[in-house]
Every structure is written in C-alpha cells, then in structure tokens.
Amino acid sequence: MDAITRITRRSFLARTATIAGGAGLTLAGGHFSSANAASPVPGDLQPDSPIAKNWENPLHMIATIESNVADSLGAPSCLERHKIYCLLLMKLIHRFWNGxxxxxxxxxxxxxxxxxYKHNSYTRYKGDLYAGPNLTIWDRYLGHNIAAMAVDRNGEIIDFEFNHNELFRSSSEHAEARLVRRLFDLTEIFDHWKTPRTSFKGLRDKARELDLTDITIYTSLESCAQCSGMMSLARVKEVVFLQFDPGAYRIGNIMYNLARKTAKSTSMSPLPIPADRVGIKYFTQLNDSYQRFLSTPPQTFFTSSDHKIKKSTDSITSFLCTDEAMDIFKKGGDEIAVMELEHPNVACSPGGWTNQMCLDHAKCFFEYADIQGFRGSPHKL
Structure with a gap:
C-alpha cells in the first residue's frame, strides 16, 4: 500500500468514525465496535417515547419483534383468515406471472x-400465462412478480397492486407504495369493491376514511424502507409478507419498535408478520429456494437473442422470475380452491365476516381480478 493510499484510507476511516460516533459506535483497528459508554438520549425526544426507551438497546433487539406482540394471531380463526388472503395473493401473482x-x-x-415458442434464431417467453381469447398477453414486464393486497377489518378486499419498477422506469414503484396511493385515490370515489358504507364507524354515504388504521396489507415480499414509511404515514395496522427480503434489512421491524403508537403519539408503523406465523408453509419454501438460488455456482440469468448482452444476477427479483419460484406460487394459489376451513362460522372482529364469507369473497375477487386485474395504469383512476 503506497503512502497516498494509506493517507486516503486513514482520512476516510477518520471521517467515517466521526459520523459513526453519533450512532454510538467507535473505530478500533479499522473496525467498528459498540462504545462502552452509551450515548445520552437527545433532549428533543420524549423520555417515554419508544425510540427513547430503545436508545441503548443493541440492534438485534430493535430489529426483532417479540413473538407475543400480535394479539390477533393468538386466535386460530384469525390465523385462518390471514391464511385465506395469503393464498389468494399467491394465486393472483401466479395468474399474472411475468418473468x-x-x-x-x-x-x-x-x-x-x-x-x-422457440425458433432457430430466438426464444420467446410467456408474459401472462393464462391469457385467453378475451384477455391481453402483456409483452410489457409487470414487475418482479411482487404484489400487495389490502383487506379491511371485516375481511373485504379493497384492491391490490403490482410492483412496476420496470414499466415506469422507476425504482420507487413498489407494490405496497402503489397500493397505498391507490387506496387514498379510492377515498374519493365509489367502486364495486369499496367497503360497505356501514363498515367504518357507522358512516353512511361517505367515501373511505383517510387513514388505514383497520387495514391489513398482504405482500409477497418483506417491505422496504420506502413502503414501510408510506404504510406508517397511512396508519396501516399490519402487513403480512410471504418472503424475507435481505435487502430490506428488517426495516419494518425497526420502524415498528421505534415508532409504535403511544398514549401521547398518533404515529404508528404497521406490525410486520411473517407468513409462517399464520400457517403458510410456502414462506419457508420461498426462503429456502432463494438460498439455493444464491448458493448455486454463478450462472447466466439472461442472454439476449444476439448474444451481445449477458446478465448474471443473484438478486431476489431475479429469483422471483424463475420456474422454481413460479411453481411455489402455483401450489399456494391452487390450495385456495380446495381449502377446508376449521373455523368457517367464526368472525375475527365483532360484526365482521365469518371465515367462510371471507373465503367465498376471496374466490369472487379472483374472478373479478382475472379480467380487471392489470395494474400498470397511472395511479389516478
């Protein structure tokens, strides 16, 4: 290492150590370690706020949610209701699969x-696997096969959305972010899938409320910082996800622990719930399959027809284009058709729908989405 490189590296480490010092970290031998003396809680934080109470806790505590936090998960009937909508989401994703x-x-x-089909000079891959004579085969990429769906406290589905980063040439068009914006659009209109007018606090002839405190969002992939933040601002109650995303860095857990609703604060981040907590076996299958995808020897993911472009990637969005991922989503989606309920006549909330009503509704919604489900349009309806 020459003198200039050593000076540059030392300068970089010194600057980085200064920045890290504000986060309770010190630099020892070129590596970061926890400081022995905890940094005092800043004076602008309320002493009884969640972030103040967690100020001295190690990262693993802040990034982990206690297993008994979600009271609703203790009721077998509520677990079953969550499972219905997780399986429906898998069916929707497989229906519109585009890798x-x-x-x-x-x-x-x-x-x-x-x-x-294959020709001597090129191969063409399917977009919409189930396109029929009355449906369009979408050549445009729909978005990593990542989707999200919103369900109200009664069990009625409000709407769903896809990730559309590629379609809009943007890295922010994630499924949850698009869904939250869509839900707020729906507060201004009435449509077939709106919540019954008596559902929210007895108000009649009114559009949806402007916050989503009773809404559960089901998403196929653990939410990123952007989507977690948007759901927090929207006061979403909880988010159930079908697969971990290493790139999300457990930000949903961290936000929930540090921005939990208190007596003095109306801020609230949604409770993240891994789908295995509600009995979805495909959660483990998807995570294990992705780990296999990562552990296999590097291989080309895509080669252009003229062989000028080759792409090798181990990203989770590439994994979600593969046959193995598609097969898992198909199995989950197929399960809803033969699902036998253990608590068909039980409702998860007073006055809400029974699980049998939720299952029937889920099947009906799929029939609607089968024709009207393309979600590549701009956000305003």
Missing part, C-alpha cells in the same frame, strides 16, 4: 417452463 425481466426474447436458463 420477462429483460424482455420476452432471449434466453433465460432458469425459465424453461415459461417458454412460449
């Missing part, structure tokens, strides 16, 4: 089941 991350032409070695 064409780099377009429908070229070669995707891990997507042989999704080939539409």
């Amino acid at each position: 064409n991350k780099y377009g429908p032409f070229g070669t995707y070695p891990q997507r042989n089941k999704q080939i539409e």
Whole structure:
C-alpha cells in the first residue's frame, strides 16, 4: 500500500468514525465496535417515547419483534383468515406471472417452463400465462412478480397492486407504495369493491376514511424502507409478507419498535408478520429456494437473442422470475380452491365476516381480478 493510499484510507476511516460516533459506535483497528459508554438520549425526544426507551438497546433487539406482540394471531380463526388472503395473493401473482425481466426474447436458463415458442434464431417467453381469447398477453414486464393486497377489518378486499419498477422506469414503484396511493385515490370515489358504507364507524354515504388504521396489507415480499414509511404515514395496522427480503434489512421491524403508537403519539408503523406465523408453509419454501438460488455456482440469468448482452444476477427479483419460484406460487394459489376451513362460522372482529364469507369473497375477487386485474395504469383512476 503506497503512502497516498494509506493517507486516503486513514482520512476516510477518520471521517467515517466521526459520523459513526453519533450512532454510538467507535473505530478500533479499522473496525467498528459498540462504545462502552452509551450515548445520552437527545433532549428533543420524549423520555417515554419508544425510540427513547430503545436508545441503548443493541440492534438485534430493535430489529426483532417479540413473538407475543400480535394479539390477533393468538386466535386460530384469525390465523385462518390471514391464511385465506395469503393464498389468494399467491394465486393472483401466479395468474399474472411475468418473468420477462429483460424482455420476452432471449434466453433465460432458469425459465424453461415459461417458454412460449422457440425458433432457430430466438426464444420467446410467456408474459401472462393464462391469457385467453378475451384477455391481453402483456409483452410489457409487470414487475418482479411482487404484489400487495389490502383487506379491511371485516375481511373485504379493497384492491391490490403490482410492483412496476420496470414499466415506469422507476425504482420507487413498489407494490405496497402503489397500493397505498391507490387506496387514498379510492377515498374519493365509489367502486364495486369499496367497503360497505356501514363498515367504518357507522358512516353512511361517505367515501373511505383517510387513514388505514383497520387495514391489513398482504405482500409477497418483506417491505422496504420506502413502503414501510408510506404504510406508517397511512396508519396501516399490519402487513403480512410471504418472503424475507435481505435487502430490506428488517426495516419494518425497526420502524415498528421505534415508532409504535403511544398514549401521547398518533404515529404508528404497521406490525410486520411473517407468513409462517399464520400457517403458510410456502414462506419457508420461498426462503429456502432463494438460498439455493444464491448458493448455486454463478450462472447466466439472461442472454439476449444476439448474444451481445449477458446478465448474471443473484438478486431476489431475479429469483422471483424463475420456474422454481413460479411453481411455489402455483401450489399456494391452487390450495385456495380446495381449502377446508376449521373455523368457517367464526368472525375475527365483532360484526365482521365469518371465515367462510371471507373465503367465498376471496374466490369472487379472483374472478373479478382475472379480467380487471392489470395494474400498470397511472395511479389516478
């Protein structure tokens, strides 16, 4: 290492150590370690606020949610209701499956089941697997096969959305973010899938309320910082997710622990619930499958038809284009058709729908989404 490199590295580490010092970290031998003396709680924080109470806690405590936090998960009937909507979300994702991350032409070695047809010079991959004579085959990439769905406290589905980063050439068009914006659009209109007018505090002839405190969002992938923040601002009650996202860094857990609702604060971050907590076996299957995807020797994910472009990636969005991921979502989606309820006549909330009503409603919603489910339009309806 030459003198200039050593000076530059030392300067960088010194600056970084100064920044890290404000976070209770020190630099020892070029590595960060926890400071022995805890930093005092800043004076602008309320002493009884969640962030003040967690100020001296190690990261693993702040990034972990106690297993007994979600009271509703203790009721078997509520677990069953969550399971209904998780399986429906899997069915919706498989229905609109599109793994064409780099377009429908070229070669995707891990997507042989999704080939539409082959020619000597090129291969074309399916977009909408179930497109019929009355439906459109979408050549445009719909978005990593990541979707989110909102359900009210009674069990009625409000709407759902897809990730559309590629379609809008934006890294912020995540499913949950688009869904929250869509829900607020729905406060200004009436449509077939609006909540019954008597559902919210007995108000009649009114649009939806402007906060989502009684809404559960089901999403296929653990929420990122952007989406967790938007759901927090919207006062979403809870978010159930089908797979961990290493790139989310447990930010949903951290926000929940540090922005939990208190007697003096109306701020609230949604409670993140891994789907295995509600009995979804596909949660483990998706996570294990992604780990296998990461552990296999590096291989080309995509090659263009002219062989000029090659893409190798281990991203989770690439995994969610593969045949293996598609098969898992298909199994989950197929399960809802043969689902036998253990608590068909039980409702999870006073005056809410029974689980049998929720299951019937979920099947009916899929029929609607089968025709009207494309969600690539701009946010305003």
